[in-house]
Amino acid sequence: MADEQAKKPDLKLVPEEELDEEEREFRALRRDVPGVKGASEVGMLTISVGKAPSPKNIYYRTHKTFRPVMALVITEVGMDKQFIAVMPNMIEPLNSMGITTADHTLYLTVTPEGGLRVIPVRCPNEEGVQNEWDRTKEEAMIKGIDGWHRLYSDKANNAYKTFPAPAGRFGEPNWPDLKPARIIRMAFKDKGRLISDSSHILVQKWAGRDQENKKS
Amino acid sequence: MNVNGIELPFLDVVFEDFEFISILGERPDVVCGCFHSLRTGQATRLWRDQLNDQLPYENEWTLVVSFVFNAEGTCHLSLGQPLPKNVLDLSHEFKRHVNGKGIPRKNQGLIGALQYFGLDTIAPKRKDVMRERIMKGWPFTSEEREQILDYCTKDVEMLRQLFLAMLPRIDFPLGLFHGEFVAALARSEHTGVPIDTEVYPQLADQKTWMEIRDSMVPLVDVHGVYVRNNLGGWSFNLACFEEFCVAEGIDWPRTENGKLDLRRKTFDSMGKAYPEQIEPLRQLRYIRDKLRKIQLSVGHDGRNRTVLWPFSSKTSRTQPKAKHWIFSSSVWLRFLIKPEPGTALAYIDYSSMEFGAAAKLSDKHVPFDNNPMLNAYQTGDPYLKFGKTVDQIPPDASRKTPGVDAKRDQLKVMCLGTQYGMQALTLSTRLGVTYLEAYEMLQLHRGLFSQYWHWSEDWLQHSLTTGMMRKPYGWQCATGITEFSERSIRNWPIQSTCADIFRLAYVWGTRHGLKLIAPVHDAVLIEAPEDRIKADVALMREIMRRASRVILNETADDTFELRTDAKSIPDPENIPYVDRFSDKRGTELWETVLKLLAERRQQIAETGEEKSA
Numbered sequence: 001m002a003d004e005q006a007k008k009p010d011l012k013l014v015p016e017e018e019l020d021e022e023e024r025e026f027r028a029l030r031r032d033v034p035g036v037k038g039a040s041e042v043g044m045l046t047i048s049v050g051k052a053p054s055p056k057n058i059y060y061r062t063h064k065t066f067r068p069v070m071a072l073v074i075t076e077v078g079m080d081k082q083f084i085a086v087m088p089n090m091i092e093p094l095n096s097m098g099i100t101t102a103d104h105t106l107y108l109t110v111t112p113e114g115g116l117r118v119i120p121v122r123c124p125n126e127e128g129v130q131n132e133w134d135r136t137k138e139e140a141m142i143k144g145i146d147g148w149h150r151l152y153s154d155k156a157n158n159a160y161k162t163f164p165a166p167a168g169r170f171g172e173p174n175w176p177d178l179k180p181a182r183i184i185r186m187a188f189k190d191k192g193r194l195i196s197d198s199s200h201i202l203v204q205k206w207a208g209r210d211q212e213n214k215k216s
Numbered sequence: 217m218n219v220n221g222i223e224l225p226f227l228d229v230v231f232e233d234f235e236f237i238s239i240l241g242e243r244p245d246v247v248c249g250c251f252h253s254l255r256t257g258q259a260t261r262l263w264r265d266q267l268n269d270q271l272p273y274e275n276e277w278t279l280v281v282s283f284v285f286n287a288e289g290t291c292h293l294s295l296g297q298p299l300p301k302n303v304l305d306l307s308h309e310f311k312r313h314v315n316g317k318g319i320p321r322k323n324q325g326l327i328g329a330l331q332y333f334g335l336d337t338i339a340p341k342r343k344d345v346m347r348e349r350i351m352k353g354w355p356f357t358s359e360e361r362e363q364i365l366d367y368c369t370k371d372v373e374m375l376r377q378l379f380l381a382m383l384p385r386i387d388f389p390l391g392l393f394h395g396e397f398v399a400a401l402a403r404s405e406h407t408g409v410p411i412d413t414e415v416y417p418q419l420a421d422q423k424t425w426m427e428i429r430d431s432m433v434p435l436v437d438v439h440g441v442y443v444r445n446n447l448g449g450w451s452f453n454l455a456c457f458e459e460f461c462v463a464e465g466i467d468w469p470r471t472e473n474g475k476l477d478l479r480r481k482t483f484d485s486m487g488k489a490y491p492e493q494i495e496p497l498r499q500l501r502y503i504r505d506k507l508r509k510i511q512l513s514v515g516h517d518g519r520n521r522t523v524l525w526p527f528s529s530k531t532s533r534t535q536p537k538a539k540h541w542i543f544s545s546s547v548w549l550r551f552l553i554k555p556e557p558g559t560a561l562a563y564i565d566y567s568s569m570e571f572g573a574a575a576k577l578s579d580k581h582v583p584f585d586n587n588p589m590l591n592a593y594q595t596g597d598p599y600l601k602f603g604k605t606v607d608q609i610p611p612d613a614s615r616k617t618p619g620v621d622a623k624r625d626q627l628k629v630m631c632l633g634t635q636y637g638m639q640a641l642t643l644s645t646r647l648g649v650t651y652l653e654a655y656e657m658l659q660l661h662r663g664l665f666s667q668y669w670h671w672s673e674d675w676l677q678h679s680l681t682t683g684m685m686r687k688p689y690g691w692q693c694a695t696g697i698t699e700f701s702e703r704s705i706r707n708w709p710i711q712s713t714c715a716d717i718f719r720l721a722y723v724w725g726t727r728h729g730l731k732l733i734a735p736v737h738d739a740v741l742i743e744a745p746e747d748r749i750k751a752d753v754a755l756m757r758e759i760m761r762r763a764s765r766v767i768l769n770e771t772a773d774d775t776f777e778l779r780t781d782a783k784s785i786p787d788p789e790n791i792p793y794v795d796r797f798s799d800k801r802g803t804e805l806w807e808t809v810l811k812l813l814a815e816r817r818q819q820i821a822e823t824g825e826e827k828s829a
Contacts, residue, residue, distance in 0.1 A: 013728075013751055013755060014728055014755055019758065019762060022724065022727070023762050023765070023766055024772075025764075026393075026720055026724070026766050027691060027766050027772060028389075029390055029393055029690050030688045030689070030770075031387070031390070031689070031690060032688050032770055033686050033688065043272065052696050059610060111663075112659075112662065112663025112664070112666050113659075113663060113666060113669065114666055114669070114670060115661050162547055166605075166607065168588075168605050169605060169606070169663070169664060170588075170663045170664050170666070171587070171588035171661070171664055171666060171667065172664070173666075174666060174667060184696070207699040
């Protein structure tokens, strides 16, 4: 006998009011404890920065409103690229040391499992020219606002391609309740990747002062 | 009444204990009962001939305290007495208190509880000696009678001490609710499940069963995995089994030494992955290895009775003793359940209960309205819906589409296993798919039901950080002492929520006079006269629906509820007509057993003698 929600059961023997009354009685026994909060409660949230959603080929969604433009320096650490954010007051001093910065639009992405990542995309230069990789990546990020997509690097054409997820495959993304400034802080400053003054270790290194400090 | 500064809404508290002779399948044969009133301080000792069908205390305003009340409850019912109205069972109160704290089960009895609180007890050996004597049964000498009454009085005195020690830790409204549930189970234990009295005695006969066990081998094992040994019996042949696996293209798991893994749980998994090839073989193997005797506890009235052990598991689920309980043994044995003439049975179960509970528990855990898990539940068949979403089932298929039902069963295994942290390797074995496919399916589950995974992750962290897991209806379990397993901690809230829903439905149904005769995990078996079964089923389903609503929604404004399915026995609308309990998983074996029994009867009739095994 399949379930038939639409049909009201025959309750002639027990009036519904009586069951309602009992339902209230049983409900009064509840001892609700405070909500279950584990990692999220103690702030164990982390946001990484990278050139593409991680791991490779995973589906992602892009945040609708988070889209700040920041000057970044890209450094190579081993095989990895690291994105260092630079505050406007430090752009000129770094240029004077031969360290060039470039404006990047930051997109916040999330994977179906809840992994958050900031993806910087280099903005067009003063002439309005943008690298094909960057242009197609930006397109991919914008596509991710409305649906789940997967990023694929089409090396033959020097461009990114996206593949949409089948309809209904994933639910709506779960975005953390964080203000943009907090996102920037978690992605860059908390990891020591925000240059806001000349005391930053990288500035010291680029200026050659880190060796001096060691000697002294 | 004020007890140690705590105001209780009762006029008296009575501690009670019965001594009885317990015979498998029968109702308890009461020897004596002792009752101690906290108000008067007097103990009443009543031998069997002094007990009648009236309770020896006022029922309306008395709190009755007991340890394992289901035993006391069945004693009351055997004596023809009504059950006490207000019951507090210190057994599960103690279990709740020490759950997850590493107290071995054998130390969770009355003596163990007293020792836990540093109270005086009688020597356990003395208790064993007295129990042993009582179990030997009637007659008792006058000296033995005095000793038994003294022993029973001492138990009641210990109960009083335990109550006073535990008093500050007891939440009375919840304790009484749990006590009511134990009383409802006592009623079920007293009633028992009707068993086919024609077939069961044949199977219970050791000689007949041994013959059937042997005769069924060539009928079930059509692939020749079992071979005759030197003694003429059947043995599982490893080489033949390996050949069979190769021929069927089954990649059977192996041990570290490269040998075929023949553990029972591997057979369970593979049986689910290959229901047609392996499942019959698995059942046969179980019968040959484990079911050497069929020893259900069936009373002289043809009813299966056993202690139902409420709150037995750490999630507070009821766990009857498996080998004596019709619903714990092999599934084909359930065909023995047969209503008595003029009565009918109905099996009512929650559909996709654990999935639905998990969906609701994790709902709105993160601030977002869309919950694909809840949506999948609300489609009516979440496993089918999930299969369609992850492209395992064609979008327009239904359960009636050939091959879909088996696939859906596999996905059910996957969804439930994944919820509790099943890994890709196990999943690939269970589903008979490659490791990569299993990995991909797990990823899809995590992606689609990300809200559930956020909640589950938080539950795990929260439980380990606070050292305690709690549910709104009082059950709790400590973590970090013996409870470290990630899977177990993730599973706990869902199982204990389902146990709460089930308990509430059971209590509620009993209050309305429904004859609930067996709790079966997420289902209940009810009995009623044939002309009333339909109305009783409708009422029970309504109660079960409401029970899920009460437990799963924090406020009365939320209306999420679980669905139920019901199967009546006999079901006049079902074609072919069946007069007994049936389960598609055991149909083939049951029919084989019946056929063999018929052949055996015919042979005896023809030759007048039984063939040798």
